[in-house]
Amino acid sequence: MDKKIRLPITEETAVSLYAGDYVYLTGKMYVARDAAHKRLSELMEKGKELPIDLAQATVYYMGPSPARKGRPIGSAGPTTASRMDKYTPALLDNGLRAMIGKGKRSEEVLRSIKKNKAVYFAAVGGAGALLSKCIKRSEIVCYEDLGAEAIREIEVEDLPAVVVADCHGNDLYQTAAKEYEKPEK
Amino acid sequence: MIRTIETSVLTQQISEMCIQVNHCLSPDMEAALKNAAQTEVSPLGKKILGDLQKNLKIAAGEQIPICQDTGMAVVFLEIGQDVHFTGGSVEDAVNEGVRQGYVSGYLRKSVVADPIERINTKDNTPAVIHYSIVPGDRVRITLAPKGFGSENMSRVFMLKPADGIEGVKEAILTAVRDAGPNACPPMVVGVGIGGTFEKSALMAKQALTRDISKSSPVPWVADLEREMKEKIDCLGIGPGGLGGVTTALAVNINTFATHIAGLPVAVNICCHVNRHQTREL
Incomplete structure (x- = not known):
């Protein structure tokens, strides 16, 4: 089912989402990937304040290509989410609501999504030019030294994504392939 | 001279x-993606393949990397x-x-x-x-x-000669199955069979640079390429890993002589953005 969703995603909205829903997201979200996650995790371990507000936040796992003049951002498709698995349960426990990436998540992350009433979306991997057009504004929030891996805040309009893991315990990657799997000839 | x-x-x-x-795919890749958008049966898979068509158009037209x-x-x-x-x-x-x-x-x-x-x-x-x-x-x-979403899912298997062709097939399927949605399917699967440890990997990488509309000139290898593409599509992984009948756009296999004691098989997986160009000076 196609759904239009305004960010931030409330608990109520998260609960209403099911694996397989096709959504269009509009609003503000953070962009962070490997190196930024490592830094956030180190701050959390030391009990220090984070440079971003995780309450009901959505994070897009993405490292854009540089923006050409007059554009907010370059190519901007999702990166593989499993590399963030190690850091994710702690972020979810601290209020993170939604993640956008591509690829499988660990059992631990799936359990944490369920426990925290969160949601994991997949955006189309390798569609960086198309997704770039949905991003209307982008600014670096912190860790500028990380280049493409800096934490950004972006404003998106109708960014297409598919619910892969919902808070009801469904994982589309596990069910969808089975539906089209054909027995060996 | x-x-x-x-x-x-x-x-x-x-x-x-x-x-x-980084802005334009080769004509063989473009044609394969266009064809897949027609033949895919999963509604979500079709939508994703449609998005990939739009993506290519925007990339070329507005000079945003694919x-x-x-x-x-x-x-x-x-x-x-x-x-x-x-x-x-x-x-x-x-x-x-x-x-x-x-x-x-x-x-x-x-x-x-x-x-x-x-x-x-x-x-x-x-x-x-x-x-x-x-x-x-x-x-x-x-x-x-080479993008690393798919590079990270690539593998080298050091099989035994007794594993034979069936072992090779299983190795390819294992790599693709484990890659699943992480490698941004539909993928191009480059395979190197034979040689040594590093030669097999190099052949797998080179195989990715071959025009995907052309089969191997070696008859048994061409047959294996066709059979493996079919078997991979039967896994059901589909576009974006969200289910469907298009998982591989092509399987390209290169082979080389090997040692009496070994059967190396390297599987270099590439996403649907399989970029390569050749020029001669």
Whole structure:
């Protein structure tokens, strides 16, 4: 089912989402990937304040290509989410609501999504030019030294994504392939 | 007769190639994706393949890279033995081409100087360069920037001779199954069978640069390519890993002689943004 969703995603909205829903997201979200996650995790371990507000936040796992003049951002498709698995349960426990990436998540992350009433979306991997057009504004929030891996805040309009893991315990990657799997000839 | 080539020509060519391949796919890749959008049966899979069509159009029309992971530059240089380079080191010239292409082309700098210290080199160098010396006085440059979503899902299997062709098939399917949605399907699967540990991996990478509309000239290999594409599509992984009948756009296999005790099989997986271009000097 196609759904239009305004960010931030409330608990109520998260609960209403099911694996397989096709959504269009509009609003503000953070962009962070490997190196930024490592830094956030180190701050959390030391009990220090984070440079971003995780309450009901959505994070897009993405490292854009540089923006050409007059554009907010370059190519901007999702990166593989499993590399963030190690850091994710702690972020979810601290209020993170939604993640956008591509690829499988660990059992631990799936359990944490369920426990925290969160949601994991997949955006189309390798569609960086198309997704770039949905991003209307982008600014670096912190860790500028990380280049493409800096934490950004972006404003998106109708960014297409598919619910892969919902808070009801469904994982589309596990069910969808089975539906089209054909027995060996 | 010795032919002299200025290394600055390599720089110029490679710089242009970096920019072109990151904005436009080769005609065989474009045709395969277009065809898949017609034949896919899963509604969600069809939608994703439709999005990929739109993505290619925007990338070429507005000069936004097809994928934000503009890759680590892999360069194959086939150098005629009658060629003499002047004007500095070939390696420096190749890296200068990558540097110029990635900086002036607004491509992402994804390379870190050391695998553990991980400091970005900020210009996407160094490239991974494979040289071969061939007869003649020409130079063939093949540039194939590789994204790491799919590179991370690639494997080398050191099978036993007794595992035979069935073992090879199972190895390919295992790699693809484990890659699943992570490798951005529909994928192109490059396979190297035989040689040594590193030769198999190199063949798998080279296989990815072959036109996917063309089969191997070796009959049993061509048959295996067709059979494996069919078997992979039967896994149901589908576009984006969200279910469907299009999981592989092609399986390209290269083979080489091997040792009496071994059967190396390398599977280099590439996403649907399989970028490569060849130019001859």
